Amino acid sequence: MTLxxxxxxxxxxxxxxxxxxxxxxxxxxxxxxxxxxxxxKTTLMKLMAxxxxxxxxxxxxxxxxxTKQSTQDRQISFVHQxxxxxPHFSVYENIASPLxxxxxxxxxxxxRVREAADLMKLTPxxxxxxxxxxxxxxxxxxxxxxxxxxxxxxxxxxxxxNLDYKLREELRSELPQLFADRGAVVxxxxxxPAEALMLGGCTATLHEGRVSQFGETSDVYRNPVxxxxxxxxxxxxxxxxxxxxxxxRCTLNAEVSWELSGPQxxxxxxxxxxxxxxxxxxxxxxxxxxxxxGSVQVTELSGSESVxxxxxxEGSWVSQSEGIHPYQVGESHTFFxxxxxxxxFAADGRLVA
Amino acid sequence: xxxxxxxxIRHSYLPNPKSDDDYALQRVHLDWDDxxxxxxxxxxxxxxxxxxxxxxxxxxxxxxxxxxxxxxxxALEPDARNIAQVFQFPVIYDTMTVRDNLSFPLRNRGxxxxxxxxRVTEIAAMLELEPMLDQKAAGLTADNKQKISxxxxxxxxxxxxxxFDEPLTVIDPHLKWKLRSKLKELHQKxxxxxxxxxxxxxEALTFADQVVVMNFGQxxxxxxxxxxxxxxxxxxxxxxxxxxxxxxxxxSVVDGKVQVAGHVIDTASDLTNLRQGSVEVGVRPExxxxxxxxxxxxxxxxxxVGRHTVVKVRLEGIDQIINAIVDEGDSIPDGxxxxxxxxxxxxxxxxxxxxxxxxx
Numbered sequence: 182m183t184l185x186x187x188x189x190x191x192x193x194x195x196x197x198x199x200x201x202x203x204x205x206x207x208x209x210x211x212x213x214x215x216x217x218x219x220x221x222k223t224t225l226m227k228l229m230a231x232x233x234x235x236x237x238x239x240x241x242x243x244x245x246x247x248t249k250q251s252t253q254d255r256q257i258s259f260v261h262q263x264x265x266x267x268p269h270f271s272v273y274e275n276i277a278s279p280l281x282x283x284x285x286x287x288x289x290x291x292x293r294v295r296e297a298a299d300l301m302k303l304t305p306x307x308x309x310x311x312x313x314x315x316x317x318x319x320x321x322x323x324x325x326x327x328x329x330x331x332x333x334x335x336x337x338x339x340x341x342x343n344l345d346y347k348l349r350e351e352l353r354s355e356l357p358q359l360f361a362d363r364g365a366v367v368x369x370x371x372x373x374p375a376e377a378l379m380l381g382g383c384t385a386t387l388h389e390g391r392v393s394q395f396g397e398t399s400d401v402y403r404n405p406v407x408x409x410x411x412x413x414x415x416x417x418x419x420x421x422x423x424x425x426x427x428x429x430r431c432t433l434n435a436e437v438s439w440e441l442s443g444p445q446x447x448x449x450x451x452x453x454x455x456x457x458x459x460x461x462x463x464x465x466x467x468x469x470x471x472x473x474x475g476s477v478q479v480t481e482l483s484g485s486e487s488v489x490x491x492x493x494x495e496g497s498w499v500s501q502s503e504g505i506h507p508y509q510v511g512e513s514h515t516f517f518x519x520x521x522x523x524x525x526f527a528a529d530g531r532l533v534a
Numbered sequence: 535x536x537x538x539x540x541x542x543i544r545h546s547y548l549p550n551p552k553s554d555d556d557y558a559l560q561r562v563h564l565d566w567d568d569x570x571x572x573x574x575x576x577x578x579x580x581x582x583x584x585x586x587x588x589x590x591x592x593x594x595x596x597x598x599x600x601x602x603x604x605x606x607x608x609a610l611e612p613d614a615r616n617i618a619q620v621f622q623f624p625v626i627y628d629t630m631t632v633r634d635n636l637s638f639p640l641r642n643r644g645x646x647x648x649x650x651x652x653r654v655t656e657i658a659a660m661l662e663l664e665p666m667l668d669q670k671a672a673g674l675t676a677d678n679k680q681k682i683s684x685x686x687x688x689x690x691x692x693x694x695x696x697x698f699d700e701p702l703t704v705i706d707p708h709l710k711w712k713l714r715s716k717l718k719e720l721h722q723k724x725x726x727x728x729x730x731x732x733x734x735x736x737e738a739l740t741f742a743d744q745v746v747v748m749n750f751g752q753x754x755x756x757x758x759x760x761x762x763x764x765x766x767x768x769x770x771x772x773x774x775x776x777x778x779x780x781x782x783x784x785x786s787v788v789d790g791k792v793q794v795a796g797h798v799i800d801t802a803s804d805l806t807n808l809r810q811g812s813v814e815v816g817v818r819p820e821x822x823x824x825x826x827x828x829x830x831x832x833x834x835x836x837x838x839v840g841r842h843t844v845v846k847v848r849l850e851g852i853d854q855i856i857n858a859i860v861d862e863g864d865s866i867p868d869g870x871x872x873x874x875x876x877x878x879x880x881x882x883x884x885x886x887x888x889x890x891x892x893x894x
Contacts, residue, residue, distance in 0.1 A: 416707050460840075460862075481740035483739035484763020484775070488740070501841075503842075
């Protein structure tokens, strides 16, 4: 099964909610839409699901134009952030409901409901009503309903956002496997970069109604083609700074400059924006590190990692390192930036090296 | 601000509790220093909200006393306790300006207008709300609204404690990050007693000096983030803290040696007083490494999480998955592998609780 959108736009009055977008999703793995609240994730999903009409452009499922088709005719499932269940039905009937509508034999319904319940760890709760369940169990009921029917496309709109942290972690590692053998196209919206990475598959980064990049998840993460993608796909936020490139050297400020190598040294002289993720700015010396002295503003030690927010001139930077690093707030500390992991962006935001 | 003592507090929602199972909150005894940053961490239903409601006065405990600076406040009404609370959803007046929102708690108490103006300016500067002081609260972003909620607590100087109940749940990750560091920075500046309730380990561990980990209405461990990470006293704490959490593997003790899936391993635990029977071994994914010899298994999945890779290995002979963390850039093993545990970071657990370590 395939899902494709061609030149889709969405305007509401004078406002553009979705700029012209074309994407082709493939079945068998997760397709993640990653972006902040209001980036356009839900809008894009609704256009694909038929819950909303595009201003222009087409939606194709298996090569067939479904733009004018109703949601019911598209054979899709949609799971929202706020779980929706039938309060007066048992968990069993909630999961069975889409199959009852599809007129499937009772024995087949029973088999599929029990299989879905088993996957979602809901077997002991099948006779209960949704309100007797925890939030996590209610959302798993909604997810079970989405997987029980043979949908061509499954939309999951931040389905784990309202769940406990640890439960989220478990479901996140299970979800891709649940859908792996079903042949459906799965579209998953999230605002968390870490979640996109854990789900794997492909990721489209969204910002202000535009897709900034689409590709294999870890490739988009490691090789962003522009500043927007690098920023959307970074948590903690990407460190950025303006540098001057002249000859073979790059200068950050009066104290910090370094010799460039590889493609970075081939760039035309001039001003660039550099971007470097916090875990490539470390509190201890590294072989490819450039020393940057800063004053430590805030520290966060979680046991497994140490985070320091520090100021360099007017700019604020973040360092994230494994293990425990005892910083003192207010102290001046020398950090080391891994220049081999530095992105160089041109004035228009394009990645140039 | 105040030192808070929870003196043998226990609570049941039933009128005549009989067994321990009838108590939503098992016996709790805690001393919290004036000016400290504390977190209550646990999954839904662990009892953390019950405890929070007892402190704020929404709930009178079945047993025990709550003391603020040694003064018994157990029966005191919530409004008499001088507590500021920040909830999941910002509680502010949308039609008022930011300035009026911040002034409100003081005006309500008849504080002199000049003093109010000075306090509000001070707090607004601290929270970086100055540029929007004269804007209506309605148009602001979620994180700024949450800062106003917090500011309304900070503006009062008579507040005993500021309590946060899942304050970052509705905030986007990149703003969550900013607001989280802001809270931390504020605490480092104002040194007021703050209690932060959450199910999110990252929020608890980065905010608090002391974290109280709860489950099943019980306190399982109280410790600094580093203590909770390095030496969880209960398997639940080990599992709940860390991403992924600690590996908990069935083990046996044969002739004074610990065995996992038929392999003898070294641990930090003292085996002398161990009862015979089944035990578990706990080791964090950070302290599992791949080697030529050791516990045998097969790589099942590989999850690239950016900073490092999480490798799931299914052990040979027992139905058990072990998570191992491989640093970014290091080679990822495939197929048949052998695992070694760092002995100093590997502990035995009996009935869920950690076995004492070897001394010396």
